[in-house]
Amino acid sequence: KGSTLVLGIETSCDETSAAVVENGEILRSNVISSQMEVHRKFGGVVPEVASRRHVERITDVIQQALDQAGVKQSELSALAVTQGPGLVGALLIGVAAAKAMAFAAGLPLVGVHHIAGHIYASHLVKPLRFPLVALVVSGGHTELIYMPGHNRFERLGKTRDDAAGEAFDKVARVLELPYPGGPEIDRLAREGRPSIDLPRAWLEPDSLDFSFSGLKSAVINHLHNAKQRGTTVQRADLAASFQESVVEVLTEKSIRAVKSKGVDHLVLAGGVSANSALRSALSERCRKEGIRLSVPPIELCTDNAAMIAAAGTFRYLDREFAGLDMNAEPNLKL
Numbered sequence: 001k002g003s004t005l006v007l008g009i010e011t012s013c014d015e016t017s018a019a020v021v022e023n024g025e026i027l028r029s030n031v032i033s034s035q036m037e038v039h040r041k042f043g044g045v046v047p048e049v050a051s052r053r054h055v056e057r058i059t060d061v062i063q064q065a066l067d068q069a070g071v072k073q074s075e076l077s078a079l080a081v082t083q084g085p086g087l088v089g090a091l092l093i094g095v096a097a098a099k100a101m102a103f104a105a106g107l108p109l110v111g112v113h114h115i116a117g118h119i120y121a122s123h124l125v126k127p128l129r130f131p132l133v134a135l136v137v138s139g140g141h142t143e144l145i146y147m148p149g150h151n152r153f154e155r156l157g158k159t160r161d162d163a164a165g166e167a168f169d170k171v172a173r174v175l176e177l178p179y180p181g182g183p184e185i186d187r188l189a190r191e192g193r194p195s196i197d198l199p200r201a202w203l204e205p206d207s208l209d210f211s212f213s214g215l216k217s218a219v220i221n222h223l224h225n226a227k228q229r230g231t232t233v234q235r236a237d238l239a240a241s242f243q244e245s246v247v248e249v250l251t252e253k254s255i256r257a258v259k260s261k262g263v264d265h266l267v268l269a270g271g272v273s274a275n276s277a278l279r280s281a282l283s284e285r286c287r288k289e290g291i292r293l294s295v296p297p298i299e300l301c302t303d304n305a306a307m308i309a310a311a312g313t314f315r316y317l318d319r320e321f322a323g324l325d326m327n328a329e330p331n332l333k334l
């Protein structure tokens, strides 16, 4: 036999996903059932609706992941499931499914931190090279993580208020763009120029933390003032200006984190890494600074179970097993 086959399960937000990964790096299958259309009419993810959808889809999605990989349940080495953070009701569905399957099939079980998963998305493309720094930017997170080796995480910075993706989504909403707003702003920004002066939250000189709520308020104020004065707002310019502010802070702090740790590998992860301005700003800076940058393809940037299976493989190899008493942890620490 020899190879390690891990089935991953991810249900932390609005994607029901299951995947099979071999040896932590070979993607055998990655089935993603998105609920985006369901939540779009509410302008955001509705937790109750998400949980119900996960229940309806999970069994099927797991079976498809096994079928597409051509792997039988009995051939699996372990099960890996997102334990947190995320929406508690959504997480519970994945955790319950994983526990039931682990019990029925007598398989080892590991709980995976969602952020660890996002970082390991890169490992499915090209092996991670340690030590490294990862910038994880999604709808729920904005974090800088240092990894000295597999399955070792040290947080260098985090957002103090909104996550980067959340800021994109909220600003999109005030610009009357559909949900999720990130891709919409990305598109609209290309038609505009970053001509509007908006703040950058650098925080304390050495801080690797982030803050985006002030920027969001500045966008809202700009719209409000224009309305009061009866002037028209160039929405594309406002989108471009907002995006530039986010990208500049994310890029600068990532480079600072890389330098402060003396590493030469930066990994970009999470849904916001799909942002075209962020990708080009980071790749240009990294090229200038001689830093190796890993950016996974977009389908691995957003939530998926393959990244959970990959991260879970290294927890499994470190024998960090979970018991059948494992619970979903909406505020799980890395």
Ligand code: KG4
Binding pocket: 013, 137, 138, 139, 140, 141, 164, 165, 166, 168, 169, 180, 181, 182, 183, 186, 270, 271, 272, 273, 274, 275, 276, 301, 302, 303
């Ligand atoms: O990782 P992800 O799929 O889910 C979470 O774990 O949150 O990230 C979703 C977030 C959303 O806020 C979405 O607006 C944002 O990623 N996003 C983008 C882009 N594509 C997705 N933000 C900016 N530019 C994009 N192109």
Ligand code: ZN
Binding pocket: 114, 118, 138, 139, 270, 271, 302, 303
């Ligand atoms: Zn995510």
